[in-house]
Amino acid sequence: MSTSFSKVSISMSGNFKKTVFITGASSGIGKITSLYLCEKGYKVIGSSRKLSRLDAINEQANTRGKCFYPVELDINLNFGEKGCIEEVIPKLISEHSRIDVLVNNAGYGLWGPIEGISVSEMENQFKTNVFAPFRLSKMVISSMRNQGFGRIINISSVAGWVATPFNGAYASSKFALEAQTEALRMELWPFGVTVSSIQPGLFDTDFQSNMVQGTDAESEKLPYGYLIDRYRKKHKKWRKVIRNPIRISKLIERIIEADKPRLRYPIGVEARAGMIGSKIFPERIYQWMISRISM
Ligand SMILES: NC(=O)c1ccc[n+]([C@@H]2O[C@H](COP(=O)([O-])OP(=O)(O)OC[C@H]3O[C@@H](n4cnc5c(N)ncnc54)[C@H](OP(=O)(O)O)[C@@H]3O)[C@@H](O)[C@H]2O)c1
Structure with missing residues (x-):
């Protein structure tokens, strides 16, 4: 993944455009976005x-x-544990005076047929992809409201709109994140705080290699083996369309600076096609198409 940028000269006199807090800044979308926003004159706190x-x-x-x-932050630590979200975020707000933008980016995919996923694996998926954005948003809302400005940007997925076979756990978490985004957006817009979701298709990050497979995903006790083989063959072809995540960084900047950011931003051909397809095709035909494309 390329992380080189054109040399944009900006003055770093302490006058930042805005203060952005982004989770999962160590890799992929979070890393490239942190570098990009720094170049563009933002103060970036990355975890x-x-x-x-x-x-x-x-x-x-x-x-x-x-x-x-x-900043070191394990977003999965329980409430009350040392170093948890509820301890770290108030400290950051007082240290940096404000957080203007929260980008809920940290996340991972849990893969496998639903039957092959354990309860604790599913709980962890929701802890990272749903509960952490919920807890982080709760921690910044009051200061954003007092400032009269704030942007909460949830990095969701095309899987937050369309579920595909063997991605049910991940899609469940992103569907939940979409609902959270939708409700919170209406609750906060009277106060000058906007909430949006970005729904990427396939982007070139460590997401695939960091994916967690359900313990029994490929268990011989389960009958999915031949379907998984078909899925893998089709998936190889899909990998050809992966693209540079800098496009997402640029979109994040656009959302930060927009007067009225939209609710959802699908990005990538397959994300847009997924959304449009679900609106125009009858449900049964659409599900058949998704199934044929996937496995
Ligand atoms: N790449 C894609 O094609 C794609 C498509 C749709 C949506 N997305 C979404 O984009 C977001 C970023 O993913 P990416 O593609 O940039 O993947 P990535 O390269 O694997 O980066 C994931 C980041 O999230 C953090 N993270 C992962 N699991 C975590 C956990 N359990 N607790 C805390 N932090 C965790 C990691 O930070 P540390 O390990 O350093 O803590 C890492 O910085 C995710 O929410 C993902 O669902 C990605």
Whole structure:
């Protein structure tokens, strides 16, 4: 994945455009977006479960003035545990005076037929992809409301709109994130705070290699083996369409600066096609098409 940028000269006199907090800044979309927004004159606070994973970006982002602030945060720690969201975020707000933009980006995919996924695996999927954005949003809302400005941007997925076979756990979590986004958006717009979701298709990050497979996903006790083989063959072809996540970083900047950001931003041909298809085709035909494309 390329992380080189054109040299845009910006003055880092401490006058940042806005303060952005992004989770999962160590890799993929979070990393490239942190670097991009730093270049564009934003102050970026980026989190990872391991501080050392932010060393490279810290060095790269701060070459022309301090603009990146790394923070260790495991978004899965329970309420009350040392270093949890509810302890870290208020400290960040007081240290940096404000958070203007929250990008709920950290997340992973849990893969396998629903029958092959354990309860605890599903719980963890929801902890990271749904409960963490919920808890993080709760922590920034009051300060954003007091400022009269805020942007909450949830990195959802095309899977938050269309579920495909063997991605049911991940899609469930992203569907839930979509509902959270939708309700919160209406609750907060009277206060100058907007909530949007980005629904990427396939982008070139470590997402695929970081995917977690359900313990019994390929168990011989379950009958999905031949369908999984077909899925894998089709999936190889899909991988040809993966693209550079810098497009998502640019979209995030557009949402930050828009007067009236939209609710949803599908990005990538397959994301747009998925959304349009679900609206124009009868349900049964659409499901048949998705099934044929997937396996
Ligand atoms: N790439 C795609 O094609 C694609 C498509 C649709 C949606 N998305 C969404 O985009 C977001 C970013 O993914 P990516 O593509 O950039 O993948 P990535 O390269 O794997 O990066 C994921 C980031 O999330 C953090 N993370 C993962 N699991 C975590 C956990 N359990 N607790 C806390 N942090 C965790 C990681 O940080 P640490 O490990 O350092 O803590 C890492 O920085 C995700 O929400 C994903 O669902 C990606």
